[in-house]
Amino acid sequence: MARKYTPAESCDCEVIHEEVVNKVKARMPEEEILYELAEVFKVFGDSTRIRILWALDEAEMCVCDIAYLLNMTQSAISHQLRVLKQAKLVRNRKEGKVVYYSLDDEHVRMIFDQGLAHIKEK
Amino acid sequence: MARKYTPAESCDCEVIHEEVVNKVKARMPEEEILYELAEVFKVFGDSTRIRILWALDEAEMCVCDIAYLLNMTQSAISHQLRVLKQAKLVRNRKEGKVVYYSLDDEHVRMIFDQGLAHIKEK
């Protein structure tokens, strides 16, 4: 999102149900909120990050552990951990050379559960 | 995700905590589940779709209504509605020329709520 396209000329048809649209418009949250909401879910929208989050929900692990677990390179994992950290979904602590990552959000499990509920139902 | 890269040579460091990794590995769900989970959240990871979903949570609307509400072209909205339909998050009904869309998932609101909870806390 937030791509730089030339401004859209709204719709190219007449409004059909102005009452409904006005009612909904009045109840829409700030643009900023919806943007941030999308940003959060974007972080969840990658299977590598989902796997990392799921793993960290089971146990605290260092970068190397995660890379080995997921059969990926240390670099790829490190890059993704940075994304998760920026999103404040994980935190880390350093012990010598080793950096341990763990979940930093109690909602992760609940967000997973809602997603799973959707998958199972359909 | 699911990009076609040459297979990663797992990690390039030694495993540090084999016990933990084995424990976590045993508890990880099927790859397929985690992949689908990421797919669902990917759909939520775009502010246009978030806005459409939020709007439809308020009221059923036709394509033109949504385009007008969000100040976007009919085409852009139509493309996104197709994505939402494929994800089984919205359904539609036809009345003459007009196609009305509505939410097709009771979890949308709860997924939003969890996302919002995360945003507010951080």
Added chain:
DNA sequence: TTTTCATATGAATAATTGTTCATATGTTTA
């Protein structure tokens, strides 16, 4: 029938992004 209108869709394009590769940083060990 012809026109009009709402919606859908395919192709093209610009922007984004996940991984790789090479390398930097910083800590421990020899």
Added chain:
DNA sequence: TAAACATATGAACAATTATTCATATGAAAA
């Protein structure tokens, strides 16, 4: 000190994707 090792990071590349534009489809109205 130097070597080894865990992690981080920047650049490059391939793949994905959100929108635009042009046009197709299909239903209602003239």
